[in-house]
Amino acid sequence: MSSLLKNLSRHQKQMILIVVDLLLLPIAFVGALAVQRNTFPDYTVLREWSLLLVALCSTAFVFSWALGISRIRLSAYDIHGVWQTALFATLLGVAGAGLSVVFTVSFPGSFFVLFALVYFLTCATARIAMLQILLTIYRRAHTRCRVVIYGAGTTGIQLASALKTHEAIEAVAFVEDNPRLVGTRAAGLSVYPGFKLPDIIEKNEVHRVLLAMPSLSMPKQLQIAKHIETLGVEVQTLPSFSQLVGEEPLVNRLQNISPAAFLGRTHLSQNAPDLTNAYTHRVILISGAGGSIGCELSRQILAARPKRLVLFELNELALYNIEKELSALARDLDVDLIPILGSVTDARLVANVLKTNNVEIVLHAAAYKHVPLVEKNPLAGMANNVLGTHSLAREAMAAGVAKFILISTDKAVRPSNFMGASKRLAEMVVLDQASRSTVCVFSVVRFGNVLGSSGSVIPLFQEQIARGGPLTLTHRDTTRYFMTAQEAVQLVLHAGTFASGGEIFVLDMGKPMPIYDLARQIIEANGYTVRDSANPNGDIEIEIAGLRPGEKLHEELITNTPLQPTQHPKIMIAVDVGLPEIHVAAVIRAIRTAVASGDKKACTDIAVRWVDGYKRDRLQAKAFGLTTQVFGSTTQSD
Template sequence: MHDGAESLSASKSKIFGFVEALTRGQKQAILLCLDLILAPLALAMTCALALNSLAPLWLLRQMGPVVPIVAICAGLLSILFGIHRIQLKAFEAQAIRLTGMCSVLLAAVLAVLVALLDLPLRGASIVTFGVTYFLLSVGVRLAMLRALVWVLRQGRTRNRVLIYGAGTTGVQLAAALRSHDSISPVGFIDDNPALHGMTISGLRVFPYAHIPRILRRHDVKRVLLAMPSAPYPQQARIARKLEKEGLKVMTLPSFAQLVGEEKLVDHLAPVVPGRFLNRRQIESTLPQGAEAYVGRTILVSGAGGSVGSELCRQLLATRPKRLVLFEVSELSLYNIERELTELARDTEVEICPVLGSVTDARMARMVIAEHKVEVIFHAAAYKHVPLVEANPIPGLANNVLGTRTLADAANEGGVARFILISTDKAVRPTNVMGASKRLAELVIQDMSKRSRGTVYSMVRFGNVLGSSGSVIPLFKEQIARGGPVTLTHEDVTRFFMTIAEAARLVMLAGSFAGNDCGGEVFVLDMGAPVRIRDLAQQMIEAAGFKLRDENNPDGDIEIQVTGLRPGEKLHEELLIGEGLLTTPHPKILRARENSLTELETARLLRTLRSVVAVGDSEGARDVLRRWVEGYGPERPSPENDPPDAVLQSIPSAQT
């Protein structure tokens, strides 16, 4: 028995080898000969049916001259319609129609011959001949295809797949896979209850709940998602559910995607951050202050970051003498240096990339002295709240001690202006990141008191739309995956500004600061705070999808509340104290806030350096509780209601 199986396998291999060895021309010749043979065979069968006998020899003798004519005509018609060139696996509806036309014309040729030669065949027999030839031609080809597919599948690993979606696309896919030598569809999965239990294209339609049973019975490893017209979030949700079953999911594109009328991957409309501000943006061009940077050497720390890189681009437009890019990330420095070098090609601005950390005192002093730096914008900081909360020591070392190191080097090197970029999270902070930025502000306030010529100032603003780690890139990524969009709290609000606004504010603040007013904090009129849930809903709708909630259970993407993260506030503020002072720009105000004495600042820095040196995280938080006003965990209370517009007191601002 074993020998018989081996013999059968060897025979199959020989057949497969013979078919594979045939050239395309030889295969076409075989099919053409087949058509030549089938025409006389159909004629013989027609004669047998006409006399109700299997051996109508006398009729065949009378029709002897007709047989070769019919055979030759069958071959010519096959060539004319190109039937012999159609591959067996492509012999479907169009090929069957061509075969039908060929059969009709061949029957017409027989009818002419019968009339001319006065042969004993009736009209019904001529119709029978056409039908017989058609059935033989189609049937033999389909039988050959089945036989070849059976031979090819023997000894091969067959990938059994499920087709998700029993609509038009799914049916077409099943038809295309029917003759495949290594892929075998085992059934349809569809969410429409009306289709469950039906058989479509020879395959049973199952509900989703039957998937585990199908997997066990048929050893299915892959699902083909054949529902291209479904919304992308719906496809993404289905794909995630199937992947949890251990299946690999592949999506079939629609015809619109295949011809380029619809993007295959990115279904999201471009997001313009400024549309979510709920206020007018400040001028798109720098209204004043550019003269403060013309022909000067400017250093930007954190030049590869979101705000730092935009600041460099806008500073380049003021035509400084030299732009020093100070960055700790090699990749970020490489990217921004390459971009700015291209932008500065037709200018005389010198681009100087410097790889280093602001915590390195020797490096800071050397860079300032070597390039004769006149203005410093300090944008280097660890800013991601959860990461700094989990890693307080490096966060404080970089944000506080790094600021002191660079500020000291600026004072020693005779830098004219030093501008610290701060955040609204520094106001009564509930997290380590915000507290570290408040300590950095206290350091700059202390430096302004002891400065030997350097003017120190700070710029404080809210969240920057579109920056790395901000909500817009996060929400866009979640929407692209089909949701859900995660929200920490239903009522959380934030102040927002665009990256371009942030860069202009910093540059303007740097030009406003003077020797008679160092140490102040500049803030932007950012309007009312934005509710993050409203922002998430706007982004979902801007992407062309519908919000799924209790009122709209058939929507595309839901918003999922995950709870406030450690150290996260419900609402942010921009000012610690009361009272605002005007500046030359109506949208920018300044405030003088309480600071530490020189002795207190020295004690703070000494304690902080000690805890950082030994890696004492709890000791670091004790330093924050001791020296940062309002530092502590968020406590939900009526006081956490959204504050009134911070700048509502503008009309009474003092000059």
């Protein structure tokens, strides 16, 4: 039956409504006569008025089509439809009075007023009855979705009213946190307190809860949704009317905020000198070109108009994205853009790429950098970060490359994690090559965290805010050095211009930033408030999860060795002699053996033996009792 009704065309449905209206007209006419005369008229009397009824039906057909009564959908029959029906009945009453004169049928004037009233009530009642019949048919043909509306305010009531005519969704109750609304009825539904939601869901076999609280902040809505989902039902959010018409964002109020806004200082290299002379018309290879630093290196190097830019990357998608971004600009600047898909641990590929392209400068940014992942995968970390650096540096020297710059990290200084230990060993490899090279200049540039890079705290915090929180910190007192990718890369390129070989350049990153303060800034920058003991009604909570394996409270950029100035005020040189050549060779052999045999313990032993300050079983720098001097300020690691 439901399929038959649904297959009717719109024109057919309109004709059915017109026929129903015409059939109701004689019924209303006879009913009005019966009411007025207090008796049902007999057949002889009705036959005398048959011509009047026929004429009145013809008039009704014309009026119905002209007023569009039949074009009003049953499911949309509202107060406007009622007024249209009233106008239709009134016009028929007036027409009936006029036709009675034409056909010389005597009726008192009050009859046609009564007729119009009876016909109006009959038509309106018939439409409501037809709608209920159709809904019953449709509902029996479908499995109905029973819902609870969370929020009995204006939006919730409007939603409940709209669902009354829905064939597949049935609202069974309201749930409300406002005690003033609990216990009342709205749109024909009872309003219950929030704590009764599990009972309502169970007793009424509810499938879905609709959040009708658009004025509530998004984090609080998400928190409510998380709680409701634990009850085993689906949760959906309803926007407000103002959101639907575009006065407010419909989905999300989060905005992209520049990472530099959280530095608490001006950029370190705003008045940088021109780098054109150092990199123009040179052939430059960037390893790890698809990473956060690699991408920014590629952008800034391309702007300097090199002769050729080789993008060396292991990740296919990352390489595709950076090549797609730079290809049009490279064509405009007449720069050869060469994408190379491969690993720096592949010595044959590295040697072939360097020689084929006559590479003059190598900027080595390829590394596994995520501390927890490398902590769980030490063999991969050693292979990529140490053996990869050794392979690329050795082949660069063999190919006659003029300059090799390793991008390092503050986590390489007396590291407490495996990623930092592997980067420290990579630094030793580059310093060893520098001590033996007479052609290629080998140097290291060391800096801290890059704001907004993949896996860094700002994207993580933004994602957690989008989920409604909480923001997770490992420790209340954790601090980190931060710099934007743009300024870090600019200083790296500056350091490369005056590198002479064997230096570890350390970038001045300003004062370390408390991560807890950064979390608060990000919450407030997104328009929310922090929920804590001082503000229990806030939007987003900051949760302390505890230090992860290998994580320090405070990072370091140097050890106790003195710093030497350079021609750039924000670039220093840390004095570091590294390891003797024979020891570096022993380290490389040991790592190759450990990786080949899959011996994680051997990797740990290598790091413990050769990396100053590394202890595999210590999780914090505090365990070592370290005191660090960074640009004249003393920081105790506690």
